[in-house]
Amino acid sequence: MNQSIGAPDGTEVLTGVTVRALRGVRLIGGTLADIGIADGHVVDGVPDTAGVDLDATGWRVLPAACEPHAHLDKALTAARMDPGTGNDLMSAITSWREIVTAVDAADIAARALMAVRRYTARGITTIRTHVDIPQTGDPMRGIDALVALRERLRGRVTLQVCVLAGSDVPDAQIAEAIRRGADVIGGCPHLAPDPHHEVTRALDAAQRHGLPVDLHADEQTDVTLADDALDLTDLAEQVLRRRLPQRITASHCVRLGALPPERLDPVLALVARAGIGIVTLPITNLYLQGRDTTHLVPRGLAAVRRILDAGIPLAAGADNLRDPFNPAGRADPFETTSLLMTAGHLRGEEALAAITTGARTVLGLPAAGTDVGDVADLMLVPDGDLGDVLAGAEDARIVLTGGRVVADTRVRRTLDIPERQV
Structure with missing residues (x-):
């Protein structure tokens, strides 16, 4: 069956359609092509299988985006706090601990689903969510809610559930979260009285259970600590010593963004040898960091240029979505690319890679894109200036997961302003 997608400002609704081929779509490099899809992957030629051939004239195809670091248990709770509050990291933690006492599993599940719908509509098909183990009420309520949501969304959105274990969380509760289905082990060594202990117990758990690790690390901009006291240095040294095979x-x-080159470069060389991936989260860290600084306010951003130059896999995300840690944000990967270019000084293609191919590498996922064999997690955007897309100026998107259309957003705009100079 042949079907036209229609224009970005049209009204076609394609959600749920299984796509056999995208015809006449523009690739990232600028050429027009037909893309065949079978069994969730890009194939050579148009397959003789069931599905719809879509005329994608007027659209450009990109790999679908990832959100490599979210907090779905906290998402969309900004309205529950004082609207005049401006939080740094520690006050945001305090605000969340006040909110979470009244939060149950049903609350988490409902808000998380609302957030996922926002992410997916904007081109994101993979989300790694860090999940607290609260020490008030049922400590497993977030884990249970998000593991259940992961299963409900399977085939539409890939959800990775990461245990976010603070230093107050007993080892037994981490093990229980893993038993209940958590995919990744996480923690916050930079907030602990003994950061080395937190790094060590996370890696110990990873070795016991064979799971990947994703730690909140060095989330501060001061340079008063010695370099060997960095969470990242400790993590890299332990990973090398243990020879861990899983993704770290x-x-x-x-803090990497605050170190001078002579201190930064040896740290990055160590991280590269250890094979550790880094996730930068510009919008939340720009919001949280530097509030006590009177002038020359630090950017609160990892040293993304030097990370890439060191050959370290780099992913980028938005972190929090309208909660005490970030009251703004629109669940849009192109908000992140815009910030990577303006605050991080990355080139457009580097910013795009950080939310797509680079993010999938860091998350341990197979490649997605338009090459034969790639997973057919794809995003169609209007076929105009790619710079407009990366700047967040285009809202129309069609999103595919494994060749299935999971989101279709069109934007109709009318203006009482002339299009051209007379």
Whole structure:
């Protein structure tokens, strides 16, 4: 069956359709092509299988985006706090601990689903969510809610559930969260009285259970600590010593952006040898960091340029979505690319890679894109200036997971302003 997608401002609704081929779509490099899809992957030629051939004239195809670091248990709770509050990291933690006492599993599940719908509509088909183990009420309520949501969304959105274990969380509760289905082991060594202990117990758990690790690391901009006291240095040294085969990730790492080159470069060389991936989270760290600084306010951003130059896999995300840690944000990967270009000074293609191919590498996922064999997690955007897309100026998107259309957003705009100079 042949079907036209129609224009970005049209009204076609394609959700739920299984696509056999995208015809006449523009690739990232600028050429027009037909893309065949079978069994959830890109194939050579148009397959003789069931599905719809879509005329994608007027659209450009990109790999679908990832959100490599979310907090779905906290998402969309900003309205529950004082609207005049401006939080740094510690006050945001305090605000969340006040909110979470009244939060149950049903509350988490409902808000998480609302957030996932926002992410997916904007081109994101994979989300790694860190999940607290609260020490008030049922400690497993977030884990249970998000593991259940992961299964409900299977085939539409890939959800990875990461245990976010603070230093107050007993080892037995971490083990229980893993038993209930958590995919990744996480923690916050930079907030602990003994950061080395937190790194060590996370890696111990990873070795016992064979799971990947994703730690909140060095989420501060001061440079008063010695380099060997960095969470990232400790993590890399332990990973090398233990020869861990699983994926190890360090998220935030904003302290790297505050180190001078002579201190930064040896740290990055060590991280590269250890094979650790880094996740940078510009919008939340720009919001949280530097509030006590009177001038020359630090950016609160990892040293993304030097991370890439060191050959370290880099992913980028938005972190929090309208909660005490970030009252703004629109669940849009192109909000992240815009910030990577403006605050991180990355080139457009590097910013795009950080939310797509680079993010999938850090998350341990197979490649997605338009090459034969790639997973057919794809995003169609209007076929105009790619810079407009990366700047967040285009809202129309069609999103595919394994060749299935999971989101279709069109934007109709009318203006009482002339199009051209007379």
